[in-house]
Amino acid sequence: KNQVEQSPQSLIILEGKNCTLQCNYTVSPFSNLRWYKQDTGRGPVSLTIMTFSENTKSNGRYTATLDADTKQSSLHITASQLSDSASYICVVSAVTSGTYKYIFGTGTRLKVLA
Amino acid sequence: KAGVTQTPRYLIKTRGQQVTLSCSPISGHRSVSWYQQTPGQGLQFLFEYFSETQRNKGNFPGRFSGRQFSNSRSEMNVSTLELGDSALYLCASSLVLGAGGITDTQYFGPGTRLTVL
Numbered sequence: 001k002n003q004v005e006q007s008p009q010s011l012i013i014l015e016g017k018n019c020t021l022q023c024n025y026t027v028s029p030f031s032n033l034r035w036y037k038q039d040t041g042r043g044p045v046s047l048t049i050m051t052f053s054e055n056t057k058s059n060g061r062y063t064a065t066l067d068a069d070t071k072q073s074s075l076h077i078t079a080s081q082l083s084d085s086a087s088y089i090c091v092v093s094a095v096t097s098g099t100y101k102y103i104f105g106t107g108t109r110l111k112v113l114a
Numbered sequence: 115k116a117g118v119t120q121t122p123r124y125l126i127k128t129r130g131q132q133v134t135l136s137c138s139p140i141s142g143h144r145s146v147s148w149y150q151q152t153p154g155q156g157l158q159f160l161f162e163y164f165s166e167t168q169r170n171k172g173n174f175p176g177r178f179s180g181r182q183f184s185n186s187r188s189e190m191n192v193s194t195l196e197l198g199d200s201a202l203y204l205c206a207s208s209l210v211l212g213a214g215g216i217t218d219t220q221y222f223g224p225g226t227r228l229t230v231l
Contacts, residue, residue: 043118043204043222044157089157099170104157 002027004092006105014113017080021108023073023090031093031100035064035075038087038107047075047088077110085112116141118207118223126229132193135226139186139207145169146188147220148180151202160203163188164210192228200230 004025013019025033032051036044048057048064050073057064061078077084090105119138127133139146148160159172163182180190186207192199206220 041224043206043224045222046219049219091157101170101172102159104159106156 002092002094002101002103004090004103004105006088006090006108008108009106010109010111012111012113013080015080015082019077019080019110021075021077021088021090021110023075023092023105025071025073025090025092025103025105027071027092027094027103029094029096030068030071031095033064033066033073033093034091035062035073036089036091037062038089040086044089080110080112082112082114085110118205118221120203120205120223120226122226123224124227124229126231127195128231129195129197131195132191133195133228135190135192135203135205135228137188137190137205137207137223139188139205140221143207143209143221144186145208145210145218146182146186147206147208148188148190149204149206150174151204151225152200157204160190195230197230200228202227 007022034049035047037047038044047059047062050057050066052068063076066073087107087109089107092103093100121136145164147162149157151157161180162170166182177193182188202225204222204225206222208218208220210218
């Protein structure tokens with residue numbers, strides 16, 4: 001069964017600290033993996049997209065890693081800011097015979113405190 | 115460049131009614147996808163359109179339908195509304211057809227919050 005699991009469900013950190021969010025998937029056949037940031041009351045914003053051959057992708061203070069062998073991805077946030085408070089969603093795409101589907105994780109809710 | 119716009123932003127309907135939601139993609143984007151987001155299920159993929167054709171569909175009943183016009187604008191229709199249809203409906207646009215091996219970026223609109231009473 002295609003699944004995407006994210007951990008932790010929620011996280012509270014102090015401003016300036018680093019944190020790492022996890023995404024484990026059992027999606028096959030794998031096409032790509034995306035991380036989104038969603039502020040409360042807003043639509044998601046794309047942070048990174050990685051294909052099978054990519055191990056690391058950075059977007060400012062956000063760095064995503066992908067291990068296709070263990071089917072794990074992580075999103076590392078460096079020097080967190082109050083504006084990083086949001087939900088972070090991992091999405092894995094599977095492609096079969098030219099059609100594809102998106103499998104979403106339930107997200108990690110991050111709260112950054114001053 | 116204007117972002118993805120969705121109308122209306124908020125909507126209240128009663129069970130059994132139908133509703134039409136609208137999405138205007140970023141200028142030049144030809145692919146439009148629709149998603150449903152609820153606290154219990156999270157984000158779920160509804161369907162995707164490219165060049166006025168539905169290219170992909172999620173696991174939703176036939177009460178959920180959509181279409182795309184020649185200017186890439188898209189509408190989503192839900193008939194015979196149920197209480198469980200209460201959700202945030204998000205639209206996303208991208209330059210090209212999403213996911214299938216192509217790394218594209220999807221830009222989401224603010225969503226339409228539908229409440230079914």
